[in-house]
Amino acid sequence: MAIMTVLSVAKVPQLSFLLIVAFLSLSLGGSLLIGESVQASSLKLQALSTGGPIGTLSLVIFHKVIGQAVTHFRLLHV
Structure with missing residues (x-):
């Protein structure tokens, strides 16, 4: 959320902002799925x-x- 706020304040173009947000969301979601599937x-x-x-x-x-x-x-x- 902090990265998205900084990008929003920095007036990053909307397409770039959406791509960065999508990448962050996918990487966080993937990390969560991997963490849930690995049983330590x-x-x-x-x-x-x-x-x-x-x-x-x-x-x-x-x-x-x-x-x-x-x-x-x-x-x-x-």
């Missing part, structure tokens, strides 16, 4: 499949968002 019987496999995205999200938040904000703003504001 192992607790280690469940931990790995949950820990990977959490680690990636943490890296993006701390390194990219907060780390680059410190270089542009004062530390007190960050």
